[in-house]
Amino acid sequence: MLASAALNGSGSLATLVLRKAGGEGGGGLKFPGIEEMVEWPALDFTKGSPFAFNKVALISLIAMAIAVIWFLIAGSKSKSSLVPRGSQNLAELAIEFIEKQVIGQAIGRDGLVFLPFLLSLFLFIFFGNLFGVVPTSHFGANARMANPVFLALLTYVIFIGVGIKHHGLHYFKEKLFPPGVPKALYVLVTPIEFLSNFIVTPFSLAVRLFANSLAGHILLVTFSVLTATLWSMSPLVAAAPLSFAMLVAFTGFELMVAFLQAYIFSLLAAVYIGQSLHPGH
Numbered sequence: 001m002l003a004s005a006a007l008n009g010s011g012s013l014a015t016l017v018l019r020k021a022g023g024e025g026g027g028g029l030k031f032p033g034i035e036e037m038v039e040w041p042a043l044d045f046t047k048g049s050p051f052a053f054n055k056v057a058l059i060s061l062i063a064m065a066i067a068v069i070w071f072l073i074a075g076s077k078s079k080s081s082l083v084p085r086g087s088q089n090l091a092e093l094a095i096e097f098i099e100k101q102v103i104g105q106a107i108g109r110d111g112l113v114f115l116p117f118l119l120s121l122f123l124f125i126f127f128g129n130l131f132g133v134v135p136t137s138h139f140g141a142n143a144r145m146a147n148p149v150f151l152a153l154l155t156y157v158i159f160i161g162v163g164i165k166h167h168g169l170h171y172f173k174e175k176l177f178p179p180g181v182p183k184a185l186y187v188l189v190t191p192i193e194f195l196s197n198f199i200v201t202p203f204s205l206a207v208r209l210f211a212n213s214l215a216g217h218i219l220l221v222t223f224s225v226l227t228a229t230l231w232s233m234s235p236l237v238a239a240a241p242l243s244f245a246m247l248v249a250f251t252g253f254e255l256m257v258a259f260l261q262a263y264i265f266s267l268l269a270a271v272y273i274g275q276s277l278h279p280g281h
Contacts, residue, residue, distance in 0.1 A: 040139075059141040063127035067120065098122055098266065106270035107277065114273055117158065121151065122266040125209065129258035132217055133251050140258070143213040145206065152206035155269040160198075163276035171276065205268060212261050216254045223247035 042052035074091035098119045103111040128141030142148050163171035175197050176190050227244045 055137075055139065056141060056144050056146070059131045059137060059139065060128060060147060063124055063131065063141055066127050067123040094123065095119060102263070102267050102270045106267055107274035110277065111270065111274060114158075114270070118266050118270055121155070121269060122262045125151070125265055126258055126262035129213060129261060130255070132213065132220070132258065133254050138220065139217060140213045142209050142261070143217045145210050148206040148209040148213075151209070151265070152202040155205060155272065156202040159269070159272040159276045162273055166277055201272060205265065209261055209265055212257060216250070216257055219250050220247065220254065223250060 040055040041047075042054045046053040070087055071091055074088040077086070077088045095115070099112065099115060102118055102122070103115060107114070125142060128147065130140070131137040132140035132143065163175075167174065176193050177186055178189065178193065181189050223244075223246050227247055
């Protein structure tokens with residue numbers, strides 16, 4: 001009941017399409033405002049409390065639960081079967097992908113200790129993004145800034161912590177005063193390095209994920225409204241198949257973006273962790 005209430009709320013994509021295409025003020029092509037596409041009210045029984053719970057929170061919770069349940073099932077099957085199959089096989093493929101394509105590319109063998117974090121990061125972002133094309137949801141968990149900011153700050157804390165753990169305060173010296181630079185240039189280089197390594201890095205991680213997720217959501221809403229509107233306008237109904245084809249194409253594109261954004265975020269997180277392990281490289 002909770003899931004149904006949140007996923008089928010007044011702000012769902014289907015509701016927006018029907019309302020905007022169906023004749024508010026005489027019909028015609030009317031796109032929803034940005035606030036209608038990204039602002040989701042809290043469920044009634046949580047309104048006014050510090051623990052307000054809305055559609056985005058529910059999607060995030062489900063995305064996390066999918067990954068956890070999947071690996072719990074795969075782990076239980078691995079104890080009773082020597083040959084991986086089904087969910088166990090998919091779990092091993094996911095682990096192998098992160099191990100070889102993320103950790104192997106960005107950190108090296110000494111980065112395997114970060115496999116659980118990077119795998120969790122990848123799966124949470126991927127499953128959260130997929131909700132952008134799931135019927136009755138049509139909104140990715142990362143199309144609001146809260147999730148990307150939290151994930152970026154978590155990554156930031158981890159790679160700074162790794163640097164301090166392995167190099168002490170010398171880590172900051174390596175980052176702020178790169179070796180081989182003439183001392184006179186540190187007046188310019190050090191502020192730039194500080195902004196680049198400690199301010200821009202988490203900001204760019206969050207904005208990249210958020211912007212791509214929101215852009216995809218807006219494109220899907222745009223072509224959904226356009227298709228519904230053209231279908232209801234008899235002189236232009238011939239153009240509806242073209243608009244619908246674009247909607248299908250962008251839906252497929254969103255599936256690819258869901259994977260790519262999860263991969264890019266986890267890969268960049270691995271790069272920053274690798275730089276903290278080996279700051280002189």
